[in-house]
Amino acid sequence: MDALPAAPPMVAVTDVWKARGRNQVLRGINLEAARGEVACLLGPSGAGKSTLLRCVNALEPCDRGIVRVDGTAIGCEERGGRWYRLRERDVSRQRAGIGMVFQGFNLFPHMTVLDNVCDAPVRVLGQPRTEVRERAQRLLEQVGLAEKAAAYPRQLSGGQQQRIAIARALAMQPKLMLFDEPTSALDPHLVGEVLDVIKALAATGMTMLIVTHEVQFAREVAGRVAVMVDGVIAEAGPPGAVLRDPKDPRVRSFLARAL
Amino acid sequence: MAQVEAKQGTVPVILPAPRPGHWIGVAVVAAVGSWIAYQALTNPGFQWGTVGRYMLHPQVLRGVGTTVELTALVMLMGAVLGVGLALMRMGGGQVLPLCAYAFTWFFRGTPVLVQLVFWYNLATLFPTLSLGVPFGGPKFAEVSSTAAISSFTAALLGLGLNEAAYMGEIVRAGLLSVDAGQGEAARALGYRPMQAFRVVVLPQAMRAIVPPTGNQVIGMLKYTSLASVVALPELMNSVETIYSRTFETIPLLIVAALWYLVLVSLLSAVQAVIERRYRRGADPAGARG
Numbered sequence A: 001m002d003a004l005p006a007a008p009p010m011v012a013v014t015d016v017w018k019a020r021g022r023n024q025v026l027r028g029i030n031l032e033a034a035r036g037e038v039a040c041l042l043g044p045s046g047a048g049k050s051t052l053l054r055c056v057n058a059l060e061p062c063d064r065g066i067v068r069v070d071g072t073a074i075g076c077e078e079r080g081g082r083w084y085r086l087r088e089r090d091v092s093r094q095r096a097g098i099g100m101v102f103q104g105f106n107l108f109p110h111m112t113v114l115d116n117v118c119d120a121p122v123r124v125l126g127q128p129r130t131e132v133r134e135r136a137q138r139l140l141e142q143v144g145l146a147e148k149a150a151a152y153p154r155q156l157s158g159g160q161q162q163r164i165a166i167a168r169a170l171a172m173q174p175k176l177m178l179f180d181e182p183t184s185a186l187d188p189h190l191v192g193e194v195l196d197v198i199k200a201l202a203a204t205g206m207t208m209l210i211v212t213h214e215v216q217f218a219r220e221v222a223g224r225v226a227v228m229v230d231g232v233i234a235e236a237g238p239p240g241a242v243l244r245d246p247k248d249p250r251v252r253s254f255l256a257r258a259l
Numbered sequence B: 001m002a003q004v005e006a007k008q009g010t011v012p013v014i015l016p017a018p019r020p021g022h023w024i025g026v027a028v029v030a031a032v033g034s035w036i037a038y039q040a041l042t043n044p045g046f047q048w049g050t051v052g053r054y055m056l057h058p059q060v061l062r063g064v065g066t067t068v069e070l071t072a073l074v075m076l077m078g079a080v081l082g083v084g085l086a087l088m089r090m091g092g093g094q095v096l097p098l099c100a101y102a103f104t105w106f107f108r109g110t111p112v113l114v115q116l117v118f119w120y121n122l123a124t125l126f127p128t129l130s131l132g133v134p135f136g137g138p139k140f141a142e143v144s145s146t147a148a149i150s151s152f153t154a155a156l157l158g159l160g161l162n163e164a165a166y167m168g169e170i171v172r173a174g175l176l177s178v179d180a181g182q183g184e185a186a187r188a189l190g191y192r193p194m195q196a197f198r199v200v201v202l203p204q205a206m207r208a209i210v211p212p213t214g215n216q217v218i219g220m221l222k223y224t225s226l227a228s229v230v231a232l233p234e235l236m237n238s239v240e241t242i243y244s245r246t247f248e249t250i251p252l253l254i255v256a257a258l259w260y261l262v263l264v265s266l267l268s269a270v271q272a273v274i275e276r277r278y279r280r281g282a283d284p285a286g287a288r289g
């Protein structure tokens, strides 16, 4: 691996297509993020951003194209020159290395905060409970919620729940984090605390794919920005160029409305 | 602050609304209640002495045991098959949902009494039950149906398959009540499908599953008395056997009724405990539950 001229990208989405019924939701998506890079995905609602993110960790299979994370094809494998879909339990193992944070938090309401964070590393990765608990406690400190370990999710604000959801994903020690509009369900005054946690995470060198409507945040944190419109990536590049001076007229009109 | 105090004197005190109907209701309930008590105490037909004598009669106790055992096994069978049916209905594909749907249609659509008697008389349809290759292939084992299908087996099959059809729908409703994002979050964390179901989805579905299941258990406890038609000596059959010999019909029916009430009360208490267990994290305040 070290002998390769350039390190492979942490995520590589190659010509991904996906239909939902008659609706072609993704139409040939290509996207890459290097190790440690933060890529922000912008675009109008219905453009296919969530669908793309769900194809990256194979929550949904794509119809064509390949997603590779750290060089490994996700959700499918090649045998004798043909590509076959993997069984769900094999895909589960791949997903364990990819964290995902949802718009609606999706914490497990019947578990305490600590159990939310600890359950998957213990159950899925088989790591020793004491070691996981220590790591969980550190992660809760990192997201500023160490004192909430014994609380249940419904006792917390949206911003706190989303920070716990981030800690839960990080507890699996993923190589890649996916965020699907992590602040869209939050009251405006709670958005900042979640974005701050994500910014701090970016500073630690975590590779991240972030769907967001927060253009200012994307400008600050992203190494690369892609704008999706109608199932294609209309424009991609460094945030300065894409956000200040977009070439595509659809991107220009989207950004005019978003800013 | 000062303003609030100044105004307080002018705020009217709110009295409860007059409720004349309430007192009429109390009077009617009191009258009916005392008539029932009077009858129970003075009507010699109740024969309370006889009731007391039979409450702990060995044959009655054996009947109670059989009723409890049958109810437990029927509900176990119903719950296990019901979860299976719900998963078949909700999973993908065409064949499995259709099979589950057909099962529910048939066993929910025919009277449980018919099903009971049918299983009991299986021998007329299939004189022997064998394990082997169908359509005339070799047989590995064979028993006569009358030997294999005892009263208890017939009751278990008749009631259990019927119960599975109802439990399937209860479990399905429970699973539908859980937000789809929950299973999704579990899958995204790397839980295998069965882990996601067992650890994340089912415990949350239980909140919607337990109350109607409590209804089913209590209903089933009494439905087991139908098994007296296939000569199973459960509680009802046992008291029938006794009063057909001694003609102490009313006191023995009271014995049966009291036992059913005792069992139902126990079950209700158990249900309350189980419900509290699955309420964990449900209410924002004091979610410790």
Ligand SMILES: Nc1ncnc2c1ncn2[C@@H]1O[C@H](COP(=O)(O)OP(=O)(O)O)[C@@H](O)[C@H]1O
Residues within 6 Å of the ligand: A020, A021, A023, A025, A043, A044, A045, A046, A047, A048, A049, A050, A051, A052
């Ligand atoms: N579960 C679904 N079934 C059918 N169509 C869907 C479903 N979810 C999303 N879509 C459609 O797919 C398209 C892309 O959706 P999505 O990926 O959620 O867009 P975005 O996240 O960019 O708002 C939309 O046209 C939407 O209507």
Ligand SMILES: [Mg+2]
Residues within 6 Å of the ligand: A049, A050, A051, A181
């Ligand atoms: Mg979306």
